[in-house]
Amino acid sequence: MLDQIRAEGGSAEYLQLDLASWKSVQKAASTLLKTGRPLDVLVNNAGVGATNGVTEDGFEVHWGVNHLGHFLLTNQLARAFVDRARVVSVSSDVHHRARELHLDRVRGRGRVPFGFGYYAVSKAANILFIRELAVRHPEWDCHAMHPGLTDTPLIPGYIRPLIRGSMITPEEASDTIIWCAVSDEVAGQSGLYYARRQVRQASPLASDDALAAELWEKSEEWTED
Numbered sequence: 044m045l046d047q048i049r050a051e052g053g054s055a056e057y058l059q060l061d062l063a064s065w066k067s068v069q070k071a072a073s074t075l076l077k078t079g080r081p082l083d084v085l086v087n088n089a090g091v092g093a094t095n096g097v098t099e100d101g102f103e104v105h106w107g108v109n110h111l112g113h114f115l116l117t118n119q120l121a122r123a124f125v126d127r128a129r130v131v132s133v134s135s136d137v138h139h140r141a142r143e144l145h146l147d148r149v150r151g152r153g154r155v156p157f158g159f160g161y162y163a164v165s166k167a168a169n170i171l172f173i174r175e176l177a178v179r180h181p182e183w184d185c186h187a188m189h190p191g192l193t194d195t196p197l198i199p200g201y202i203r204p205l206i207r208g209s210m211i212t213p214e215e216a217s218d219t220i221i222w223c224a225v226s227d228e229v230a231g232q233s234g235l236y237y238a239r240r241q242v243r244q245a246s247p248l249a250s251d252d253a254l255a256a257e258l259w260e261k262s263e264e265w266t267e268d
Contacts, residue, residue, distance in 0.1 A: 062089050062112025063098040065266060072119035082123040084224045087113035087132040087169070092162045097151060102265070106149040109165035114172055115266045121180070127230070130185045131223045132173050136238065138166035139246045144254065146261055168258060170236055170249040175259040177234030178252075184230060186223040187245075189238040190216035 048055040058074060061067035075082075090109045098107030117130060124130075140163040149161075173187040192209050193216040222240050223229055229237075236245040248254070 060116075062108045062116070063104065065100050065112075065115055068112055068115045069119060072116060075120065076123055080123065081125045082120060082128060083125055084129045084131070085117060085120060085124070086220060086224060087117065087130070088220065089113070090133070090165075101151055103149050103151070103161050105161040105165040106168070109162070110168040110172065111262060111266060113169070114262045117172075117176070118263075118266075124180075124183060126182050128183045129224050130173070130176060130183055131220060132169045132185075132187045133190055133220060134169040134187045134236070134249075135163075135166040136189045136243075137163045138170060138249050139163075141167040141246070141248055144168065144171075144248070144258065146258070150265075167246065167249040170245050171251070171255040171258050172262075173236075174234045174250075174252060175255040178256075179259070181233070183233065185233045186229060187236045188219050188223050189236070189243065190220060191238070 045055050045057060058071050059067070060071040089112070091104055094104060096104035098104055098111075100107065100111075102111060113132065140160075144164055144167065149164075170187040173185045176183070177185040191211045193213055194210040195213060219237055219240055223237060226240075228240075229235075236243050236249070244250075
C-alpha cells in the first residue's frame, strides 16, 4: 500500500498501532508527537466486528478497540491538532440496534452477549464520542459517519451470501469518509452524523448529550487506570 501511494505521487509512512493495547496506543502517539508535525486530520477507522475476546487491558474487544482505543488515541494526539482540524469517526447504522450502553458490563465478559450486540453498542459510542468531542473542542470539526455496508473481512463469511448484492466496495465506502475529512461543505460544522454526504439522524441513544458526557467521563476514568 505504501509503495502504491508513493508510485502515484503521494507520501506515506507506517506507524505501528494496536488499538487493543493502551501501551501500544500511547507509544504510537508519543512517536508521532515527537516528530513535531501538526495534525490536520485524524480518521478513526479501525475496528473489529462479530468476534469474541477481551483486550489487553481487560475490556470486551469491540468496546476496547472500536471505542476506547480511538478515545485514547484522539486524546493523546490532541496537542498536535491545528485549529479547525478534522476528527472523523467511522460508525455504522448498526448503532440503531443498541438500546443501552451497559457501561457497567464492558469490562471483561459481561452479561451482554458477545459479538454483534457489542459491535452495535460500540458504534453508538463512536457517535456519542464525536458529539462530546465537539463540545469539548469547538476549535475542531468533529464528524461521525456511516460508510455503508462494505465488502471487507469484517463481514462474517456465513452472512455474505445473504447480503452480497447489498455490499459496496471499500473505494465506494471511503467517499463520505474523505468528504468529511476535507470538504468545505462541512467546515465549521461539528458533532453531526453523516451518510452518503448527507446529515443522517442518529438513534435516540446516540443523540443523548447527557449520556455522551457520562461516557466521556467514564472513558477518561478507564483509560487513566
